[in-house]
Amino acid sequence: MTSRDTIPEVDLSDGRRIPIVGLGTWQMTGDTAYRAVRHALDAGYRHVDTATMYRNEAEVGRAVRDSGVPREQVFVTTKLQPRDAGHERRAITSSLRETGLDYVDLWLVHWPPDGQAGPATWTEFVAAREDGLARSIGVSNYSTPQIDELSERSGVTPVVNQIRWSPARYDAQRLAQLHERGVTPEGYSPFRAGDLADPVLVQIAHDHGVSPAQVVVRWHVEHGVVVIPKSATPERITANADVFGFSLTDDEMAQLDQLSG
Template sequence: MSPVVPTVTLNNGVVIPQLGFGVFQIPDDQTQAAVEHALEAGYRSIDTAALYRNERGVARAVDTSGIPREELFITTKLWNDRQGDVPQAFEESLEKLGTDYVDLYLIHWPAPKQDRYLEAWQAFESLYADGRVRAIGVSNFLPEHLERVVALGGTVPAVNQIEAHPALQQRAAQEADRRHGVATEAWSPLAQAAVLTDDVVTTIAEAHAATPAQVVLAWHRQQGRIAIPKSVTPSRIVENLASVEVTLTDEELARIDGLESGGRTGPDPATFG
């Protein structure tokens, strides 16, 4: 029997599983198998993006799974070069995903040098108003980017998906999210495995008879973040899901908090794009 995955209720009432399955850097021809393994294990939230070029692979897995569409939570993202062309970019993603709506649509990066993300956000609001998207949000938005979106006075983003893991906790971004009622979702929640050999993490894992990855995912969950770990290895896909059964003490959570080092694995949102 699959573990019961907790959920997070977003600021518009939509419910998202707190642990999802990410497909970043999985080639399209391998995505179907990976997502099939994830769905069979019990994941119901799948996170992709136009940039990943594997939306079709996600669609094939969903189709073969036989799981009703309404039982799944599918996220995709708008790439930077389409911020001025949201309606067409969205239709292209829908076609590739083989669905007539997505559960969450995100602006992938603020790309501040372009300075078009506010224009893109207003187009997102139109998609949301038309019922084509159940929730809209942003990704990689620093506090200054989020504040500008909120200042428009319209829809507040439901989610801000940011790089977050023990070595890069982005506390200012998380605090801005909390202040505005935006859920924080962690991409690269395991720092591409870089934090899994840390003595603090491995010691806590031994104490719980858990894997280091399960410990870090439990840390995310207990602090309220949504996390979307990625793996193509069936055993790790199952192990990551089982992290929902691991509960850390307050002292253990604090020890992991102490691993902050500014260890960014991806681009800096202040300059990227």
């Protein structure tokens, strides 16, 4: 990958766009996180996902600044940790200070506060967007009724719901519900949430001359689901985004969908 155009972008309901493949950074800290993000950006990624809870915002931000890629070309996501509900403005200010960025492209409520939709928290997210601290706002690990509650109470629908997603967790109804509401689904833990040794996955990978992990990423892309595979290994980081030279057939997609049982 050598150019920004290598990884397609998906339209968000607020008029902005997000690269359909990004780098996840969960469980990466210190120099490991820094080097992974630097390699990803050098390899053509333009989407990096972090969170306050990950304790690597500083390394992610430094890697973005050191990469030489213009800031406006890198889509950076961070998230509000549950314990910061009620202190949203302080949290986003801290995230910006840690990353050294003037704004984040996407700020997510990491988990429903106390298991509830959290309309008060969402009101603060809307305010942060209006003040230019976050370009777009969304949620993570939310149910459809919780998203509806936020929309009904505020008049503002989250642009993204980041959820654990893989062929083994495929849920056509949930995907349809998100699309119907104009919410872009974003999948995390695409490899951990399934079995890369599944015979169906292995056979499809063999038929295309790619790895099972690449098939999983491509499956997300075919469904229009943004995906953020995590790896600290340079070769795997590169391979995880090298999924635009092949397509999955309708039959292969059906086989993969059926892995959810």
